[in-house]
Amino acid sequence: MSAPAPAPLDILRARLAPLNTSTSTNGHTNGHTSSPGGSAMSPSPRSGLTDPTLALPTPPPETALPAKDATVYLPTPLHPDAVKYAGERFGRVIMPGEMELGQAMALADGIGEWHGMSPQSARLVFPWLHDEAGLGSDLDLGLDSCFLPPATCRVSLVTLNRQNTLPKPTLDLAPKLVGIGVVGVGTDSIDLGECKQRRICVMNCPGSNAPSVAELTLALTLALLRRVPELDARIRRGEKCLAIDHLGRTLFGKEVGVVGMGSTARKAAELFHHAFGCTIHVFSPTSPSTRWTSHDPLGALPHTRHDTLASMIPLLDVLSLHCPLTPSTRGLIGEAELGSMKPGSVLVNMSRGAVVDEMALAQALREKTSVMGAASDVFEVEPVRREMAQGLFELENFIGTPHIGGSTVEAQIDVAVQAIDQLADLFDGYPVRNRVC
Template identity: 40%
Template sequence: MARVVITEFMDEPAVADIARHAETLYDPALVDKPEALAAALADCVVLIVRNRTQVRPALLERAPHLEMVGRLGVGLDNIDMDACAARGIAVHPATGANDLSVAEYVITAALVLLRGAWGASAAVAAGSWPRNALIGREAAGKTLGLVGVGRIARETARIAGALGFRIAGFDPLVPAEDPAWTAILRHETLESLTGAADVVSLHVPLTPATRGMISAAVLAGMKPGAVLINAARGGVVDEAALAFALKAGRLGGAALDVFDKEPLSAADGARFADCPNLLLTPHIAGVTVESNERVSRLIADLAIRHLARHVL
């Protein structure tokens, strides 16, 4: 049986490198085959996942030899860190490898939503020429509010500053003396930030403290016409309340790359029907050709080093 099991998509040259060092099972669809996944874990020493594979106690029980979990990304809410620690299982996210991809996604979404012009192809082709309806807003001089001021948020701030955004942030875990606040206006509360920003971008993990933090009350307190971007974790936003705010014309737009339940089902997605100026993408903000290569290479190198040190 395989010593390395990879349950979701990974850059294939990186997979090939791992396979040169240990028997490897690579099946990008294994995440959706629970029985096959459980069977594959019997001799697994290194497990490599993205965000959909749930590394919980039930799965860990099927992997008695597991020593390392590699996460092709940075969020760890699909991995029971306490259960892994209790077993002495090392967990390695691909820290820093997809920062730029997420930051570019956020900036692109902000520009598209503020300008509001790029959904008009069908109308223009049909001859309606809706110029007055498509007069949008510039980024320069607008305030970008970052909820969470970690690595990705700071990369987003760097790019946004070059476009003329004013940058503000809220993060109670970042001390007031942190150098990040020299370029980012520090807000003491979430409500203060979201009430002042023209664009609010979320950069927090999903924890008990952050679940539902963008509530109906917070959305109601945002500036009229403000834009919300969530490329962090879906459970952070009250999706029903967001849909209501968009349909009521309270917000100027939103971009969601992540959802409370993934993949988003047609039933859950129905709440977004007829929402104006809404962009929905399938948890892809951190995945580009380039970032997939970087993420995969980083985790492959960690796996190979682990196998050389502890197994071979």
């Protein structure tokens, strides 16, 4: 009889085992008995974190609130295994209570500051929408309905959905706020300037979901080139579909353009190049010149870098977007760019909805004189609804998904664990990884 399959949490512990050795600065050893074999799960490593600009001041030992004593609130559902992990890292994990956002943020007024002072507790906010993984799709956690912890909580981790923002008026509700964690990468919903002025630490989790996002990028590209949704719809309508009348295009050896050079862009480019022999073109004016070269710690990835988008687009069979939303990327792909795309080419948007002019895209897809098809996992208005997408969902040559790029079980566990570890580091006074401001 074969041995029973390991439980998901045991797999998670095994994956994190190399990361788990440290002792807190206040004398507490952060060990957590976890596996059947008695191995300990401890905080993440601090090796290599030598940049003083990344570190928060360490709290005095007599007043520090170590992670193992912290109470953490999780109003938005994490993956169940991530919730279990949070229970092992923190003293107490509390699920939704009966307090609204304004009331709870106001409670932070009387809480001691962290910044090297004598904190009695801290309150952290994690903007994140987990219902993209299907684990809380029935929830609508608007700012006026987000449940927050009871007043007895010493420390709170608050997860807000992607439709929520953290502008100055919201930050005003919690003048003692010391940290904001983004379970993901994007920080466009947070007033970073205000956070910097208030000395609020903003953390994100880059790279954790990159393989999953790249995987969906490839899936959408293949579905467009082979016209999968279109042909599926025709068959369902009872139409006769002869193969010779519905030829697709192959991906092998094609010219692929990538906008952006972050974690998801690299993973996608690796798949295109190594699995399909595609030639990679890149437009990313803000990325270092050493990125994806032999001087890159991640290694070289063959590519041609372009100084302008206009010089790259006409060469491409596939245009794949992986850039953040900034003033310079808003509306980056508009009527002119779509019109210059090679006939028969496809566009895949995995960045942010506002990077593409949705109205111009719908018109280009109707005309079919340049871009043959397009797919988007992101929209200017989210959660996406058919009637708010400029008619894109009326078109057979368009594929839309509801921002699920990183929504795999594996990715959601990884990103939640990373966020939990970074929160614990902040509590324990360790240098903060992935600090945005």
